[in-house]
Amino acid sequence: MVKKLTPMSEDFNQWYTDIIQEAQLADYSPVKGTMVIRPYGYALWENIQSYLDKRFKDTGHQNAYFPLFIPKSFIEKEAEHVEGFSPELATVTHAGGKKLEEPLIVRPTSETIVNHMFSKWIKSHRDLPMLINQWANVVRWEMRTRLFLRTSEFLWQEGHTAHQTKDEATKEALQMLDIYEEFTEKIAAVKVIKGTKSEIEKFAGAKVTYSIEAMMLDKKALQAGTSHELGQNFSKAFEIQYSDENNNLAHPFQTSWGVSTRLIGMIIMAHGDDQGLKLPPAIAPTQVVIIPIIPKNADSEKILKLANQIKERLSDLRVHLDDREEVSPGFKFNEWELKGVPIRLELGPKDIENNSVVVARRDIENSKTSIPINTLDTEITSLLDTIQNEMLKVSEQFLTDNTSHAESMDELLKQLQDSDGFVSCYWSESKEDELHVKEQTKATIRCYPLEHTGEMFSVNKPEIQGKFAIFSKSY
Amino acid sequence: MVKKLTPMSEDFNQWYTDIIQEAQLADYSPVKGTMVIRPYGYALWENIQSYLDKRFKDTGHQNAYFPLFIPKSFIEKEAEHVEGFSPELATVTHAGGKKLEEPLIVRPTSETIVNHMFSKWIKSHRDLPMLINQWANVVRWEMRTRLFLRTSEFLWQEGHTAHQTKDEATKEALQMLDIYEEFTEKIAAVKVIKGTKSEIEKFAGAKVTYSIEAMMLDKKALQAGTSHELGQNFSKAFEIQYSDENNNLAHPFQTSWGVSTRLIGMIIMAHGDDQGLKLPPAIAPTQVVIIPIIPKNADSEKILKLANQIKERLSDLRVHLDDREEVSPGFKFNEWELKGVPIRLELGPKDIENNSVVVARRDIENSKTSIPINTLDTEITSLLDTIQNEMLKVSEQFLTDNTSHAESMDELLKQLQDSDGFVSCYWSESKEDELHVKEQTKATIRCYPLEHTGEMFSVNKPEIQGKFAIFSKSY
Numbered sequence: 044m045v046k047k048l049t050p051m052s053e054d055f056n057q058w059y060t061d062i063i064q065e066a067q068l069a070d071y072s073p074v075k076g077t078m079v080i081r082p083y084g085y086a087l088w089e090n091i092q093s094y095l096d097k098r099f100k101d102t103g104h105q106n107a108y109f110p111l112f113i114p115k116s117f118i119e120k121e122a123e124h125v126e127g128f129s130p131e132l133a134t135v136t137h138a139g140g141k142k143l144e145e146p147l148i149v150r151p152t153s154e155t156i157v158n159h160m161f162s163k164w165i166k167s168h169r170d171l172p173m174l175i176n177q178w179a180n181v182v183r184w185e186m187r188t189r190l191f192l193r194t195s196e197f198l199w200q201e202g203h204t205a206h207q208t209k210d211e212a213t214k215e216a217l218q219m220l221d222i223y224e225e226f227t228e229k230i231a232a233v234k235v236i237k238g239t240k241s242e243i244e245k246f247a248g249a250k251v252t253y254s255i256e257a258m259m260l261d262k263k264a265l266q267a268g269t270s271h272e273l274g275q276n277f278s279k280a281f282e283i284q285y286s287d288e289n290n291n292l293a294h295p296f297q298t299s300w301g302v303s304t305r306l307i308g309m310i311i312m313a314h315g316d317d318q319g320l321k322l323p324p325a326i327a328p329t330q331v332v333i334i335p336i337i338p339k340n341a342d343s344e345k346i347l348k349l350a351n352q353i354k355e356r357l358s359d360l361r362v363h364l365d366d367r368e369e370v371s372p373g374f375k376f377n378e379w380e381l382k383g384v385p386i387r388l389e390l391g392p393k394d395i396e397n398n399s400v401v402v403a404r405r406d407i408e409n410s411k412t413s414i415p416i417n418t419l420d421t422e423i424t425s426l427l428d429t430i431q432n433e434m435l436k437v438s439e440q441f442l443t444d445n446t447s448h449a450e451s452m453d454e455l456l457k458q459l460q461d462s463d464g465f466v467s468c469y470w471s472e473s474k475e476d477e478l479h480v481k482e483q484t485k486a487t488i489r490c491y492p493l494e495h496t497g498e499m500f501s502v503n504k505p506e507i508q509g510k511f512a513i514f515s516k517s518y
Numbered sequence: 519m520v521k522k523l524t525p526m527s528e529d530f531n532q533w534y535t536d537i538i539q540e541a542q543l544a545d546y547s548p549v550k551g552t553m554v555i556r557p558y559g560y561a562l563w564e565n566i567q568s569y570l571d572k573r574f575k576d577t578g579h580q581n582a583y584f585p586l587f588i589p590k591s592f593i594e595k596e597a598e599h600v601e602g603f604s605p606e607l608a609t610v611t612h613a614g615g616k617k618l619e620e621p622l623i624v625r626p627t628s629e630t631i632v633n634h635m636f637s638k639w640i641k642s643h644r645d646l647p648m649l650i651n652q653w654a655n656v657v658r659w660e661m662r663t664r665l666f667l668r669t670s671e672f673l674w675q676e677g678h679t680a681h682q683t684k685d686e687a688t689k690e691a692l693q694m695l696d697i698y699e700e701f702t703e704k705i706a707a708v709k710v711i712k713g714t715k716s717e718i719e720k721f722a723g724a725k726v727t728y729s730i731e732a733m734m735l736d737k738k739a740l741q742a743g744t745s746h747e748l749g750q751n752f753s754k755a756f757e758i759q760y761s762d763e764n765n766n767l768a769h770p771f772q773t774s775w776g777v778s779t780r781l782i783g784m785i786i787m788a789h790g791d792d793q794g795l796k797l798p799p800a801i802a803p804t805q806v807v808i809i810p811i812i813p814k815n816a817d818s819e820k821i822l823k824l825a826n827q828i829k830e831r832l833s834d835l836r837v838h839l840d841d842r843e844e845v846s847p848g849f850k851f852n853e854w855e856l857k858g859v860p861i862r863l864e865l866g867p868k869d870i871e872n873n874s875v876v877v878a879r880r881d882i883e884n885s886k887t888s889i890p891i892n893t894l895d896t897e898i899t900s901l902l903d904t905i906q907n908e909m910l911k912v913s914e915q916f917l918t919d920n921t922s923h924a925e926s927m928d929e930l931l932k933q934l935q936d937s938d939g940f941v942s943c944y945w946s947e948s949k950e951d952e953l954h955v956k957e958q959t960k961a962t963i964r965c966y967p968l969e970h971t972g973e974m975f976s977v978n979k980p981e982i983q984g985k986f987a988i989f990s991k992s993y
Contacts, residue, residue, distance in 0.1 A: 139605065
């Protein structure tokens, strides 16, 4: 049942695909480019949702739901927006047995329909700020797809807000970026770099796009979330106007921001190894698995009874007792390692004699220790915290170790060609040069980091003027 | 801001539409037949989801996500299924700038794609039962739409399960029906009748369809949820086979079951009055609203301070302090009545003097009482329970009061023509007669109740043989 995964070092992409299949996170669907999210993968998405949804509400946002179908004419109202999304649109032409008068677009994102509604709902400064979020599916017809990272349909949340001033909108966009960073670091244990996108890479219709960029174990970048300042682009295109305190009409300033099921891909690729997933405790559907070891002639009833008692004592955690009889403990070890469960408890006759239980950590190798049963609850809770923190530190160290600095265009090209990883430099913001680097190395500007002090970017500011940038190949 | 609603007695449908607009539950979208669920309506949906999702998981189901798009050929595999859904399908013909080789159907329900995947996942009896649920949007192109009740796109959950035996499948279908009943009665405070649908009314592709039927305040029926025994129809059409304990191949027996955002329509129409919504406490986004009454020259700071203290003391509940200065207490009373908040607390200088607070119930008229502040928490918690229970009793009584019994076809037709409400009878199960009744009265068999003892159906079994049935006009 547990097949050997392709080793990461041999073929990272195949390793990624193998894990998803073998750990039953997702499966290919009969419609090209789409996927089925299986229960184990969906449980990760539910944990992502539950953390973020709470944080969105804490910060004053309310959930709503907008239609899947958008009139074609709406998509065309904001010039950059339609240009960016046109190649990826799926179109409904027939419904209810008839050809539609105007084709309907399956939403690739909802700025247009949301802002159409905002123009009905926003009349006065008292209606602002309007802070809306939606959990939904979206469709972007992609040529080259990869499970979780790039599929024709994916699940996401999209925030849409309207504010009186540009400053408020900036603050909102940055606040949501901070919440995304908080999630990736605190919950997914993945260090990210916050920054702004280059003109070439920004969202179609935005004034400024902020993103968080993470480094995967193959040293490529993954854009894990984005937050956009839309300025008045959409409020003008959709004629959203409110009367301010002095009864003057004005267009609000807006933001939008989103993360998707792509985060599941990030968690897989930021932490796994050749045995499978390594899930941070805060997001793991199962945090602790208990495996009874029952040799022939052993008192199985006694062992199972104690195993159940331990399960009961750990019931504040997400704990699972694997008491299947038809498979061996070794088989179970492999399966739960594949599934990335942070802590495994082994319980056999000797452990019972010693009033202890064997504890194995998934995040580090050869970590078996023995813990007295009477202190188990506190020890396990504290060990989960330790694992969570150490996984983030490992991610942080990996990012630092694989980020270099280039002092010239030649150095930049050479470093990007010679090895994967992030390369920082001071950048002229020339679009031409940016496209040249992409052509030569396939790397793009991941972002202009908002902060670049600290060890990761310990560079001397060179003579050349420019904006501090991170280049990398990416997903 | 708070407009007068059309009185219920004058035009029930307009009253319904007015409430939805004025209480900002939903809005019309620019795409005909679709709706925008606004935050207040979506909060109701979140409370529905949170209760049901927990109960699904308690009973061993796992969430997953299947693609929005279904190949046209899949829909055609189960003969009755395609016949039932064909007129309502929306079709994607173009994507990514190209015409698709095979058109894609936007899912009207997911039996076909789910069972295609089940055929890959189910190999052995160890894989059974398979218990899957999905929260998703679906599209059924309807000619005549009504907000929440019948829209071209709606949100729902759909359960899909596979079992070794027919008995297990029956048990599952009935278990889910019971959970739906538990929700409508315990949480939505709406009495329902559980039963089986007639052959004419059952789900396209099912062997048996069970439903729960509620009575709205205009005495029409609303089908609030359905649970289907699919037999082996889909497992044969999609070639799902497992090897049983003796290594023989067999097709599993299946169920599917669903409830949708239609439940929000039910809650509106089962409880409201001419002032607006009446929300049962268990589902109300706001359970208690505190309104400070601050006359001119009163010590506003003192009143607001106490209002905040009361809010703090009630923080285990969903409580809101309406401290807006720009609108009057009277305006607030109307607005929160419109929004159906179960309990209103009024707090003015006299109340403070008396160390008490005025409590008004939304569910009954002229209910103002005064409660000492020092016992407020326990009194309010207990009052919310009382309201919840009494709202269900009122719903139950209304159903009883508006259900009559017919002893002959003539009586049945006359009663259905003369007045709205449910009419029970012993029915021959003749399809021809069923269609005749529909033609003459617009009423259909809502269900053959599973139980028909008790006050509601206090009838003597007549000489005529037949199956006990409930007829009614319906949404």
